[in-house]
Amino acid sequence: MPNTTTPTSALRALGVEADTYGPTVNTGGSPRHVEVLGRALAEELRASNAETLVIWSTPDEAVLAHAVALQLGATVRRASEVEGILTLDEPIAEGQRAALVATRWEGRWLAKLREFVVGSGGELVAAAAVVGSEALDDVTGLPTAALVQAHEAEELRR
Template sequence: MTTSPDLASLVASVTVREADGSSWYDLSSHPVSVDAIGGAIADRVRDAGITAVISWWTPDEAVLAHVVASALGVPRSSAELELGLITLSPELNANNGRRVLLVATDFDFNKPQEPLRVLLEGRGQALVATASFSEPEGIRFTGLD
């Protein structure tokens, strides 16, 4: 499993820092780092019985979810908010979506956690863990013991 200092340096390798001090993540800039990050996330949640990985639909989020889902051998789905309704595509069913991991480069107003938790619970599914990029530790996990 990748150690925290390694995760921090991997996340730093996909972080773009602007002159004004702002930063954002570019997962297209370093594929080897993205594969390693996805593998480290998968290693950390492997014992949680994850049956699907979801993300909000943006290119970077979809790439991250794809890499993590591939490492876990589970399906991936993307959430999208349109006209006040959240949809998942492809849909998760009771078999492949019972225990869900939500991944994100970051959670913010445009990519919140709680609406997805409510949507999944309403379908008899559970958001059991989240993983997002974080400084200084590299990846922040919630929902894991």
């Protein structure tokens, strides 16, 4: 029987919770529901032909990104900032097509990562999130996608 779970019902099952970088999806709750979100985000990103997904190195972002990357045949690069120094766990190759992925983007974190990927030689091709945000809405010059808009996710916060 095919999986008929929608991204909204998967998000409802997982829940949205507060985290260091703002609200996040609790990806530890159910691999099956994360897979639904991963497939849906992959479909949103498919036309970008992203070769790698770039995320902030948090557990929820990593779980989500791996679910998306599996669908796209892409790699995942995790970004960290320590004492003001931003690094990736592995470098992005010159010209490599990169998409930024998050459970939800906050302005400062999205802008920093966007600038870093381009400065590292990557070709930024998209930005996507499970939950929309003002930061994602404000992006110009880059295709963006959100599975659920911010106002719809408010009822899902725990």
